Amino acid sequence: MQVFDVIIVGGGPCGLAAGIEATKAGLSHLILEKGSLTESIREYPRRMRFFSTAENIEIGGLPFPISGVKASRDEALQYYRKAAAYYKLNFKLFQEVWEVKKEKDLFTVSTTSGDTYQARKVIMATGYFTHPRWLNIPGENLPHVSHYYDEPFKYSFTNVVLIGASNSAVEAALELYRHDVTITVVHRGEDFRNTVKYWLVPDVKNRVKEGKIKTMFDSCVTQIDERNVTVSNLKTGDETQLPADFVFILTGYIPDADLLRRCGIVLDSESQVPVFDKETFETNIPGLYVCGTVLAGIHTEKVFIENGREHAQSIIDHIMGREVHKVAELIDRI
């Protein structure tokens, strides 16, 4: 069996950046990705636009030219695919890693399909988007319920209940309302989250004022069935049945803590932040690194492509025994 210098788990922007840095350093590498290349971005809303300007999500020093300022999902998918091709990255797609085990100085990486691979170093770059925060309520698994908002046209002239009040929820609610969807937003807090992008706030608040987007704050959905959701008011205890042809649960995503633990990485029990060196990104297991949003634990809003793409360089510097590139910002953020 070939022993790679580095195996990278996850083919998102930060995993690809790690592959690029490994290639530049002359290290053999393999990227194992459980879905398609940049699977998370492929699963983003079809018509989303990044909030970052294109140059801030570039990787490998490759320019990301677009006609506007901020890239769309499609433009980002094209860009990262071309970056992977340009650097001739070595990846195997649709290979879900189950665990990583270290014996002496060698790591064995096993996948859910039963394949194994070996490497001297392993970088976990598995992000968070494949793991929604489950509400654990009856009906959450029904086919008309999803933790991922895709596109508006499917839902025109239907009743949609949307759970959540973050950016993703607000963006989806506005897009759905503008496509003739009867939309109700249910959220346990008393208002939309204060982290909602400032330019979305007047738009959503005015649509709520006009009654075009209905809201049920201080409320939570306790049950979903084929036609309705049951909403309970957290202050009064009153229960309401809302008709729902479709339900979106946009309450966020969280890194796969079980996967990290199976690899032997120690996590903080509350924040689920892994133990890692803030300069080198090496975990409690020497030679095993975390890279990108996976290291944010529950604070996924603190690490994104803009700052996560930098981790790769520090990790490869450490592997090469070079002076480590400093990602100062991270130390303050986590």
Ligand SMILES: Cc1cc2nc3c(=O)[nH]c(=O)nc-3n(C[C@H](O)[C@H](O)[C@H](O)COP(=O)(O)OP(=O)(O)OC[C@H]3O[C@@H](n4cnc5c(N)ncnc54)[C@H](O)[C@@H]3O)c2cc1C
């Ligand atoms: C709607 C939306 C808009 C955003 N806009 C911006 C923006 O404008 N600017 C910005 O900087 N950030 C933005 N972000 C955040 C950003 O997209 C993420 O932080 C970024 O994708 C993190 O990159 P990553 O490589 O760490 O993780 P990911 O992109 O999530 O990649 C992780 C990869 O690992 C794979 N994987 C997971 N588990 C396994 C396994 N067991 N085995 C093998 N592979 C596995 C996944 O399939 C995935 O492809 C946005 C996020 C969302 C949801």
